Amino acid sequence: MTLLNASRGMSLATALVLASGVAQAQAPLASWNDGASKQAIVDFVARVSQEGGPDYVHPSERIAVFDNDGTLWSEQPVYVQLAFAMDRVKAMAPEHPEWKDTQPFKAVLENDVAALAASGEKGLMELLAATHAGMSTEEFSAVANQWIRSARHPKTGELYTGMTFQPMLELLQYLRENRFKTFIVSGGGIDFMRPWAYEVYGIPPEQVVGSQIKVSYEVKDGVPTLMREPGIHLNDDKAVKPVGIHYHIGHRPIAAFGNSDGDYQMLEWTTSGPGPRLGMIVHHDDGEREVAYDRGSHIGGLAKGLDDAGAKGWHLISVKDDWSCVFRYACAPGR
Amino acid sequence: MTLLNASRGMSLATALVLASGVAQAQAPLASWNDGASKQAIVDFVARVSQEGGPDYVHPSERIAVFDNDGTLWSEQPVYVQLAFAMDRVKAMAPEHPEWKDTQPFKAVLENDVAALAASGEKGLMELLAATHAGMSTEEFSAVANQWIRSARHPKTGELYTGMTFQPMLELLQYLRENRFKTFIVSGGGIDFMRPWAYEVYGIPPEQVVGSQIKVSYEVKDGVPTLMREPGIHLNDDKAVKPVGIHYHIGHRPIAAFGNSDGDYQMLEWTTSGPGPRLGMIVHHDDGEREVAYDRGSHIGGLAKGLDDAGAKGWHLISVKDDWSCVFRYACAPGR
DSSP, X not given: OOHHHHHHHHHHHHHHHHHTTXXXXXXXXXXXOSSHHHHHXXXXXXXXXXXXXXXXXXXXXXXXXXXXXXXTBOOOSSOHHHHHHHHHHHHHGGGXXXXXXXXXXXXXXXXXXXXXXXXXXXXXXXXXXXXXXXXXXXXXXXXXXXXXXXXXXXXXXXXXXXXXXXXXXHHHHHHHXXXXXXXXXXXXXXXXXXXXXXXXXXXXGGGEEEEEEEEEEEEETTXXXXXXXXXXXXXXXXXXXXXXXXHHTOSOOSEEEEOSGGGXXXXXXXXXXXXXXXXXXXXXXXXXXXXXXXXXXXXXXXXXXXXXXXXXXXXXXXXXXXXXXXXXXXXXXXX | OXXXXXXXXXXXXXXXXXHTTOOOSSOTTTTBOSSXXXXXXXXXXXXXXXXXXXXXXXXXGOEEEEOOBTTTBXXXXXXXXXXXXXXXXXXXXXXXXXXXXXXXXXXXXXXXHHHHHHTHHHHHHHHHHHHHSSSBHHHHHHHHHHHHTTOBOTTTOOBGGGSBBHHHHHHXXXXXXXXXEEEEEEEEEHHHHHHHHHHHXXXXXXXXXXXXXXXXXXXXXXXXXXXXXXXXXEOOSTTHHHHHHHHHTOSOOSEEEEOSGGGHHHHHHHHTSSSOOEEEEEEOOOXXXXXXXXXXXXXXXXXXXXXXXXXXXXXXXXXXXXXXXXXXXHHSTXX
16 A cells, blocks of 8 residues: 555545544554554544545444453463352352362362363363353343453453453444444353343344354243253354354354454455455564463463465554553553 | 423424434325324333433443334245245256245245245245355345345335335434334344345444344455355244343343234343333234234234233334325325
8 A cells, every 4th residue: 555545545535434423532543653564544434434535344334253261351371251150169169069079160260270170171161151051041141241341361460351462442433433333243142242242242142143142032930031041052163153144143254353263264264355345463573561472371372373364365463562561551541 | 191291202302303314305204193002102212312311321221122023124925035935946946856846935926925835844944044154244135135126015016115114214313313223133034134234224234133044254265255054044033032142232121112923032031121121012903004804814913012012111103194105105105
């Protein structure tokens, strides 16, 4: 892109923001350093927003999808939802004396991370069934919501809702101001994210796609109830992400943002459609302000995406170089 | 409700419509006769929209769900999607000579409705698998879209998109002008409805909930593809409708509109929540302008809903008395 295009793109985008009547406390994308990543975003938005332009996309088709863990908030040192499940086990342990001698619960109660990891996916499923099922959707929502508003990150001591990435919050806002509809498409549990996503991300429950536990409808003692059952309805990760997108959204997004190889197919599906497309990967390369990890990490592992990004035309967002500030709690205190 | 309340409600709703800046070609709900049904709608909308009022509902929670067949468009003499499947069988028959001697295909090719009905749910599933699976989601979307824009209703000779109920289109519009988000929640196939729902109902694909065929993601000859598989992911009818609402929307609607006992649980789930709720059933009692049917009809049967409407506080919409005009093609020619 030439400088001329870039400046035209910028002013068009700015004009649209002003025209939308949304009050701007600060410039859009304020926590993004000038550079290729920020420019790619601004340019893409300008192209699809320019009425009469060759790349114009009607607002009803301006669908942007975001992975959650590692893309919108911290996933280190442990997926937040796993921390939640572990806390639930501890809270529920008095009613389950047998857990003291049964894996994977024993591992959780003894904070034995190695034994927990050794229990594998089967152990994880048992943990989820014990802590995420057997109650109504409304009860679960209340428990998850209460936890996420009070639990604190083990390293920073901050609330998890403050461990969201400020530049990504600004990106969500910027896209919406330019008439994009923003969705979460996560491998995490949909009912864990929904209760607070609107407040923190500005994303309402109906725009959250995620893994889903089975739910059944029954009238219990005269009260209509949706019960959470110990079974998986959708495991929304890897090759299932485009499927989850189809089930929920029903058209192909034009922009996708992820951070791990679990997002590979979502990026691939999004960016292989006709017309303008934007695929971006948050590359966690900042060992000082966050954690540096990619290949070989068993949380948020990124290898194939890193290898193929160039050929696929996906942009790598460098946490170190592209973000002037990382966490919401530090960038925007009081928000 | 007193007359005073009614008139205050009406003027508040009108003020909101004007404030929303949407150009009104005619008064809202123009095809609704004055009466209890129209009044119930206007009153409900006024109550939930009145900021500071006891029944105020934030716009993010103003979720309204609509059944499709028999609620938004005609389902007589046959579900439109079944007509589509039958036409597909006829179009595909040259490639399937064996269908001449195999049920339920034989029945379709010979227009033998009795034999088709005798094949039951198993036959219907075979019909759907043969005509709705084995192609990509984009191929299916194109085929369904092309059909629905050209096929004509057997009795009126009108396009199916003209066989939508004009008063319900006005209701969708009225709710949206009052900052409701409108969803379809149908037992019909989601991918059959999505391609045209935005244009005809103003409902985008991501706000359509319906029955879903299994879909898988694969890269075929280098092209990322979503393939439709012969299996059911969600059978979104009866007690599964509240479940589909949970999976897709993630919060409980405050208003629900249906017409058959297949909508019973959706109405029950919606109207049993706290705060103001609106449940309405389109009662097909007009044998002159449409078809009069309820109890015992095997299309859109309505018995339990009719029996319980009073106790549940659900309003019956009388096609005969409440609608001054029925079908879009006749009420709003040229639209």
